[in-house]
Amino acid sequence: MANRKAPVGIIHSFNFGIIPREGILIMNYSADEAVAALNKIKAYDWAGAVAFKKKDFDKGQWLGGAVELMDKNRNVKGTAYYIYIPEKFNFSDFHQIKLAHEAEHVVNFVSKEAFDRVKEYEFSAYLLSHITAQCLNLMRGMGPNKGVSYCLDK
Ligand SMILES: [Zn+2]
Numbered sequence: 001m002a003n004r005k006a007p008v009g010i011i012h013s014f015n016f017g018i019i020p021r022e023g024i025l026i027m028n029y030s031a032d033e034a035v036a037a038l039n040k041i042k043a044y045d046w047a048g049a050v051a052f053k054k055k056d057f058d059k060g061q062w063l064g065g066a067v068e069l070m071d072k073n074r075n076v077k078g079t080a081y082y083i084y085i086p087e088k089f090n091f092s093d094f095h096q097i098k099l100a101h102e103a104e105h106v107v108n109f110v111s112k113e114a115f116d117r118v119k120e121y122e123f124s125a126y127l128l129s130h131i132t133a134q135c136l137n138l139m140r141g142m143g144p145n146k147g148v149s150y151c152l153d154k
Helices: 031-040 044-052 093-115 122-139
Strands: 010-016 019-027 063-070 076-085
Touching (some): 010 031, 019 044, 044 076, 063 093, 093 122
Antiparallel strands (some): 010 019, 063 076
16 A cells, blocks of 8 residues: 555665665656756756656656766766656555566666676566565465566566
8 A cells, every 4th residue: 555655756866785876766757857857956967867868768667777977078977777667656566566676677787887797687677576476475375376477568
């Protein structure tokens, strides 16, 4: 159930704990709205990163990824990790699994960039979603494949 205090839209940073990187969660904003909001708080590098991903964001899909952060002279100054949720998060199992899926993409991207060890593969993100769905079903007293499942574009 959604918390009554749950915000309608979010543009907020998140951190990686022990890894000195920063990400941004954008929920229920269009790319244009997010760019305007980020410019308003003078987060120009982040606004530029979102503007760079506008074509992807405008497809209306959930995304977890990484894009280069550039200064105003277009010098790369880091990496912007993002989770983009184009609709209001409703705390359903399906939305929670989708969140985990996109978070896994971010984990893979930061692992690749921070450790140069793990490649980014769609496979591992879907596997994470699949395992998460089965665990949720089991914890609700159902068989692992009864109840919520997660497949591409469903
Ligand atoms: Zn994916």
